[in-house]
Amino acid sequence: MRTALLGLLLAALPGLAQGQEDRTKAAGQKKAAQDAWASMDVGDPAHAETKHLLIFAPKSMEKRLSSVGPLLEKYHDLAFKALTLNEKDAYPGKITVYLFEQKEHIPTFARRVEKRRPMPGETSSYAAGDDKLLAVAAPAGGKNAAPVEASAGEMVASLLLSRKAGVRTSLPEWLTTGFGRATSYRAFQAREKFVSEDRKVLRLVIRKRNASDVWAGSLEAEEAVPLQASLAEFLAYELGSARFAKFVVGFRPGENQQSRTTAQALEEAGIEGERLNTVWKARVR
Numbered sequence: 144m145r146t147a148l149l150g151l152l153l154a155a156l157p158g159l160a161q162g163q164e165d166r167t168k169a170a171g172q173k174k175a176a177q178d179a180w181a182s183m184d185v186g187d188p189a190h191a192e193t194k195h196l197l198i199f200a201p202k203s204m205e206k207r208l209s210s211v212g213p214l215l216e217k218y219h220d221l222a223f224k225a226l227t228l229n230e231k232d233a234y235p236g237k238i239t240v241y242l243f244e245q246k247e248h249i250p251t252f253a254r255r256v257e258k259r260r261p262m263p264g265e266t267s268s269y270a271a272g273d274d275k276l277l278a279v280a281a282p283a284g285g286k287n288a289a290p291v292e293a294s295a296g297e298m299v300a301s302l303l304l305s306r307k308a309g310v311r312t313s314l315p316e317w318l319t320t321g322f323g324r325a326t327s328y329r330a331f332q333a334r335e336k337f338v339s340e341d342r343k344v345l346r347l348v349i350r351k352r353n354a355s356d357v358w359a360g361s362l363e364a365e366e367a368v369p370l371q372a373s374l375a376e377f378l379a380y381e382l383g384s385a386r387f388a389k390f391v392v393g394f395r396p397g398e399n400q401q402s403r404t405t406a407q408a409l410e411e412a413g414i415e416g417e418r419l420n421t422v423w424k425a426r427v428r
Contacts, residue, residue: 168236172276173197176239179256183248192237195219196299200242211292215240217330218296219303222322225379226307227388234306235273240295243281252279269298271305278302287340289327296330297323307391313402314394317357317367321375324368328376345369349427354420358405377423378414386412 173192180188180199189205191198191212196219198212223233243249246266253261257270257277267280278298282291289297301323308314324341331338348366356362357374379387393411394403409416 165236169197172236172239176241176277179239179252180241182255183251185243185248195237197237197239198242199239201244203244204242207292211242214292214330215296215299218299218326221326221329221380222300222303225326225384225387226303226391227384228303228307233303234271234276236276238299238302239277240299241277241279242291242295243279244291246281246284249279249281267294267298269302269305271302271310273310276302287337289324289337293327293331293337297327300326304391307388308394309392312395314391315358315405317360317371318375318391318405320368321357321371321373322379324372325376325379328372329380341369341372345373345427349373349424354423355416373427374423377426381426382414386414390414 176197176199177188185201187202188199189202189208190200191208193212193216196212196215198208198215200208200211204211219238241252243252249266249268250261253259253265253268257268257275266283267278269278270276278295278301280291280294280298283289283294301319304319304322305312305314328338328341333339333342344366348370352362352366352370354374357370362370378390390408390412393408396402403411406416409419
C-alpha cells in the first residue's frame with residue numbers, strides 16, 4: 144500500500160512542479176503588465192484574470208470585464224482547438240490583454256511597451272514571444288467596426304496562430320488577419336452587426352474572386368477582410384483542425400531558411416489549390 148502511494152506521489156511531482164512554475168511565470172507577467180500600464184500614464188487600471196488571460200483596461204471599463212473575460216476565453220479556446228495546440232507547451236504562463244478606449248493610445252503602447260515603431264492607422268496588435276506575450280486593442284471607429292473586445296480576441300487568436308507556426312515564422316497577413324476575424328465569426332452570433340456586414344460584402348464579391356486572389360494580395364480594401372476571413376474560416380473551422388494545423392506549420396522555413404508561400408504550405412498539408420477554391424466558393428454560396 145505504501146509503495147502504491149509513493150508511486151502516486153512521485154508521478155504527481157512533475158505536474159506539481161509545472162503548476163508552480165506556471166504560477167510563478169504568471170505572477171511575473173502580471174507585475175510586468177502593471178508596469179507597462181503605468182508607463183502609459185492613463186490612470187489606474189481595472190484588472191481581471193481568467194484561466195489563460197491577464198486583462199487590463201481603464202477603470203471606466205471595469206464593469207464590462209465580467210463579460211469581456213469569458214468572451215476572450217472563448218476566442219482563446221476556439222483558436223487553441225483549431226490549431227491543435229498543447230496546454231503544456233503552447234506558451235509560458237498567461238497571455239496579457241490590454242484594452243484601451245482611444246485609438247491614439249496604440250502608437251504610444253507600441254513605442255513604450257512593445258519597443259517598436261507603430262504602423263500608420265493601427266488600432267490593435269499582438270506579440271507572441273516568450274518574454275512579451277500580449278494582445279492589445281482600441282476601438283477602430285466606423286459604423287461597422289468590431290467592438291474593442293472583438294478586436295482584442297482576434298489578436299489573441301492571431302497570437303496563438305503565431306505560436307503554432309513558430310514565433311520566428313513569417314506568416315502572410317491574409318492568414319493572421321483572416322484567422323482572427325474567422326474566430327470572431329465563431330465567437331459572436333451571426334446577427335452581430337460587424338459579422339453580418341462582413342457576410343453581406345462576401346456574398347456580393349465571392350463570384351468574381353478566387354481563393355488565389357486572397358493570398359496573392361490582389362483584393363480591394365473593402366472586400367479584403369471578409370474574403371480573408373471566409374477562406375481562413377473554411378480552412379480552420381470546416382476543413383478540419385488536423386489539416387489546418389499542418390497547413391500553418393507548413394509556413395516554417397525550410398533548410399535554406401527562406402519564407403514559405405501559401406501555395407507551398409497548402410501543398411505541405413495536402414490541399415490542392417483549385418479543389419480548395421471550388422469547395423470554398425460552393426460552401427459560401
